[in-house]
Amino acid sequence: MRMLSELEDGEGMDSVLRTLARDLDVLLGGDRVITDPVRLRTYECDGLTNHRATPGIVVLPDSAEQVAGVVRECVRAGVPYVARGSGTGLSGGALPRTDGVLIVTSRMRRILEIDIPNQRAVVEPGVINLDVTRAVRADGYYFAPDPSSQQICSVGGNVAENSGGAHCLKYGFTAHHVLACEVVTPDGEIVELAADGPGYDLLGVFVGAEGTLGITTKITVRLTRVPQTVQTLLAAFESIEAGGRAVSAIIGAGVVPAAIEMMDALSIEAAEAAVNCAYPPGAGAVLIVELDGPEPEVAAQFADVERLCRDAGAFEIRIAADDAERALIWKGRKSAFAAVGRISPAYIVQDGVIPRTALPQVLARIDALSAESGVRVANVFHAGDGNLHPLVLFDDAEPGAAERAEEVSGAILDLCIEHGGSITGEHGVGVDKARYMPRMFTEADLDTMQMVRCGFDPGGLCNPGKVFPTPRLCGEVPGVRKGPHPFEGKADLF
């Protein structure tokens, strides 16, 4: 048996973890507990590679009961644990703990139920986002949240990060498409959180909590009817400013596009190198605008959009004639992050939000930052809702380059905050942005959030070290309090 020999090989493991590994092996059996150091290291990071930590133990459970069992064992041993789906997160939300257990849900990937008449499906957390759509497409439905990594990211991860995507301008984030979650609470109980009951919206608290309030093991998602018509255009502009004017004009005209995406010259260059998307040559920026809905409405608005783009200075407009052409337009955009690997040895994907109207000023400031520091910045954004994804490029082989890039990346977040925006639109805070939280929130804000967290996880073992800048034990929550913590022991009520 592989596992037994791995356990025997687990020299250097501390004794708590070693004992825990044996208990987990009994609990899960088979090949579901990993302790071999070489294998463990393959889990050391998710989609964000500048934070790495080799997990103490990795487990690959098959069921909610197994997840609950693992959590209970961790609680009993006092060992922290972190949940991970497909490992595509961009804020290090699933960064493992070297002294803890990484609970990987990639084997929990069954679609349990599809209920077309009630427009819902029940899936396990490891189910890939796009697989939900694939399963219901023939019935005329789809799962609306569409992060660029939708071909691999898991629904469980979408829930944890409240993932959005290009189309959340019109359709909202994951939170708007989750009707219920079965959750393993931080004390190892399996509970159901639903959106439709009276009382506090605990599901609302849970979705987007970045895995700090429990681990979802079953998700009821809303299915959205495939729109009657979809129209997509690609408009090329000489400059980002011209593109930005078009965005403001379109939104100002009262049109709610399914998506408005913008890419600058550098990100276009990367996408071209990766997927030959054949965007108009010489463009300083391209805008992808997609409208969907009933045919007459789309037709009327699409004509407006086209006109507004031309008025703003578009020198070329392409309209997708069919799904294949639409896919090609999107391919460039959806591959943009990873494609940057073609033009730079390393890069940081930043995620910030600004009011849409501040777009021109902020972009000019980013340009200036880039010029001053000599650090190249490629820009990709969900322009409709002001969600920026600057890609800060650097060469990790060059001494000091990573630090300079990090500095520019942080300065961009400062710009976002300064303009009344946010340090994250959809990638989450995770471990990467925890230190920026105090720039955006007051001490009192953070303390309030911490109280919510302690309400769910008084032991502080569930994905600790994420979201908040300085991990605190629940007893340290400020405020005069006599006796036990008000939430203590009540997590099961949720």
Add this chain to the structure above:
Amino acid sequence: MSGHDDLPKLLGDCVHCGFCLPTCPTYVLWGEEMDSPRGRIHLMQQHAEGAPMSAPMVKHFDACLGCMACVTACPSGVQYDRLIEMTRAQVEDEHPRPLRDRAVREAIFRLFPYRRRLRALRGPLRAYQRTGLDRLVRRTGVLERVSPSLAAMERLAPPLGRAPRLPERVAARGERRATVAMLTGCVQGEFFPEVNAATARVLALEGCDVLIPKGQGCCGALSVHSGRAEEGRAFARRTIEAFESADVVVVNAAGCGSAMKEYRTLLADDPSWARRAGAVSGKTRDLAEFLLELGPRAARRPLPVTVAYHDACHLSHAQGVRAQPRALLSGIPELTVREVADPDICCGSAGTYNVLNPGTAAELGDRKAGNVAATGAELLVAANPGCTMQIATALRRRGTPIAVAHTAEVLDASLRGLGPDALLGRAW
């Protein structure tokens, strides 16, 4: 070792985005990071940083099918094909395999690349099949106990008929449009001789003089893809000698075509061969690719049959040939092409994989067979002998046997007006 200096750079191309995961057959089966391309690249990185080539590491490298679906999926342009080839060579150099493994590997590499040895096997194999001994052996499971690899080979062997020999030259019908040289392959040549015959006829009917160089041997695909780089290079040099005088080299086996197109990189560091290798790579075409470039001239006669077209990995992922065979098939009147679900996922054949890893290969074969059966097609069309054997075996195992044919045979049947029975009467 060729290109080893590139290894760190090639590893650095991976940005860990994970887009490769859903296309990786072993990740699809097991959902484990270290059995995904991203995880394997991480393991390669660990090895490059000094970690020894440990048994767990080797296990995950061996589990890779080399299907290249991840290369297609990767937005960052990671050359995983080169990475795994270099890594396999390192495994062979640094990792002593157990005796039994070594014996099986030696047997495979002393048999499959040699047509004369395969031919010697044909007689006994045919007798074995005709006497019904095969059914008895399978019932007793004796081979399974001796060696799962041997049992896998036995199960995969196609029913053998007579083997027509091809002449050295087949003249074009009508006005000549091109002169092409044809690779006949090892397994293709001995176990599927009718595919080569059909290929030559189709090329001739389309106006090509077809040359079949006598000196040709194995192209080296199996060796190169298994980390036996030196052996592979020796095969490649012989093949280059046999084909370098041709204008175009037409290959009807996906694995061989892909290997020949890679000669350029395989021999890049060999000053006396680099240029010649590049030249042969440059004029190698898959049959479907070539026929579509040439354009149809011969009349297509109706062939009322529903086919499921299977993308061989070494055709779709390694050579980017997807549209051409579909276009050729769709050009046949009354023929319907059905798509197989999850076309990007390997069938589990993968060169020698189904012999060396029979369990995993069978699981993948079963998935593929299920998807093929779900199309309701009467005929499975694939352009690689390994895939054909693998999927046909899996379909037989699930009790839904289906007739199989190579794209060339379907075209041949249409050009000669043979009718569907010529193809459908040959269920495995």
